[in-house]
Amino acid sequence: MRLTISILLVFVLSIAAFGQQAGADFAIRLQNHYGSVNSITADFTQLKQSALFDAPLISKGLFYFESPDKIRWEQQEPSASYFVITKDQVIQYDGESVKKSSGLNMQMSIFRQFIMSTIDGSILSDKAFDKEYQSTNGKMYITLMPLDKRMAKRLQKIELKFDEKSLLLDQLKMFENADDFTEITFTDQKVNAEIPPAIFQ
Secondary structure: OHHHHHHHHHHHHHHHHHHHHHHHHHHHHHHHHHHHOOEEEEEEEEEEEOOOOOOOEEEEEEEEEEOOOEEEEEEEEOOOEEEEEOOOEEEEEOOOOEEEEEOOOHHHHHHHHHHHHHHHOHHHHOOOEEEEEEEEOOEEEEEEEEOOHHHHHHOOEEEEEEEOOOOOEEEEEEEOOOOOEEEEEEEEEEEOOOOOHHHHO
C-alpha cells in the first residue's frame, strides 16, 4: 500500500513539474515572439460579474496596441467611450467630451503596465505571482495568484488563455473573489496591421 502511494505521489509530482517546465518554455517563446510584434488590433467583449448585480454587465469594443507603449481601449456598446494611454499622456472620452492630461496617475500607470506585460508575457516572470500552467487542445491556460497579502485582498487570481500557435492572448479573467470577476475575450486579432496615427490622438 505504501509503495502504491509513493508511486502515485511521484507520478503526480512529475506531472506538476512537467507542466511548470512547459509553462516556462511557453513564457520564453512568448517573449521572444513579441520582439517582432509592432501592433495588435482586436475586438473585445468584457463581462463583469458581481454579487451586487442582478445580471452580468457586458460591453463590447475595439482594442489597439502599438509598440512600445500606446494603448487605446474603445468601448462601443452599450455606450461609446474610450481612453488612450501613451508613455506620458492620457486621453479620455466619456461620451460627451474629450479630456487630455499629461503624465499618468497611478491607476492608469498600473493598468498600462498590466496590459502590456500580459500581452507580451513578461508578467509570467513576475515574482509577485505564483503560477500554474496547463496545456490543453492547443491552448495554454495560466493561473496567476498574488503572493503579496495586500494584493490578494483585492485580487484573488488572474486566469489567462493563450493560443499556443499564434501566441495571442484569447482571454483574460480577473477574480476579486469567488463571486466577483471581470472576463475579457479578444477576437478577430490582427498582428502588425497598420494603425492610423489618429487612433492614438
